[in-house]
Amino acid sequence: MKRRTIRIGQIVPSSNTTMETEVPAFLRAYAANTDGLDFTFHSSRMRMKHVRKEELAAMDADSHRCARELSDAPIDVAGYACLVAIMAMGLGYHRRSEKNLMRIAAEEGQPYPVVTSAGALVSELRHMGCRKAALIMPYSDELARTVVEYVEAEGIEVADYRNFSVANNLDVGRIPGSRLLEALREMSGAGADVTVLSACVQMPSLDSLDEARRLSRMPVTSTAECTARAMLRTVGLPVETPRLAEVAP
CATH class of the missing domain: 3.40.50.12500 (Rossmann fold)
Structure with missing residues (x-):
């Protein structure tokens, strides 16, 4: 072949x-x-x-x-x-x-x-049939609100989100998966259809996806996967x- x-x-x-x-x-x-x-x-x-x-x-x-x-x-x-x-x-x-x-x-x-x-995240959430998403982000409060407004302008309601206010991009790349999983647990009752474990392509989530899916009652994805x-x-x-x-x- x-x-x-x-x-x-x-x-x-x-x-x-x-x-x-x-x-x-x-x-x-x-x-x-x-x-x-x-x-x-x-x-x-x-x-x-x-x-x-x-x-x-x-x-x-x-x-x-x-x-x-x-x-x-x-x-x-x-x-x-x-x-x-x-x-x-x-x-x-x-x-x-x-x-x-x-x-x-x-x-x-x-x-x-x-x-x-950015386009891949919203398009793949649509492919999944998502109407309400929960987002986990490393950004400042201002930039996190920007992401929420952007996603909602694309027709997907943000039911809940967590942001970590990390500005140094190298530090974003060092955020441990345990912090993402903790945020996931905090949002377990948000009423979302899908959780985006990392609404950021620098905050690592690959090693945490399987555990997040085990813990969650909803589908879990990441921007990198999308x-x-x-x-x-x-x-x-x-x-x-x-x-x-x-x-x-």
Whole structure:
């Protein structure tokens, strides 16, 4: 059987230590259960140290350079790996960002589709049939409210959320899974359909997902998992989406 190799590009904040681990882990697990499929991974980095609006805006502008760099590979799909940077730019901005980055790639002569983590989160929650979500985030109060408003503007009510007010992005990457599981327990009665264990692509959650699903009475996902799923859909591969058996009105 002829093997198919899919080249995955990632546009990543310079201080991110998580996304280049978690997305490949999801996709390699997918490949291990799919005959004749391989993935390779290629990143370009945008400078950012602290999760603050001014740094996020400057970083987002740098994503255009990254799109040009990734077109040299070439790749089959790119993921913009910073949820809050997109959401801080205004409601619905993920659509504009994806369109701009795809235009740049086309101008370079190597067009490829783009998935943003912000867009992937809301689209995958919709695929799951989610109407109400609970979110766990590392952000400041202000940025956490920005994420809530963004998700709700996309038609998904945020039933509850917890944020940890961590601004240094390296520290975000060191938040232990036990803290996420504690927040999950606190929100157990929130009435959500789905819990997003990490509404952030830097806060690690991969090692905690199985335990979170065991503890929770509802489906649990993460932004990194949603990004990997959206990439699979974009390149035409089947995705088994965990759907809600019944969504409460």
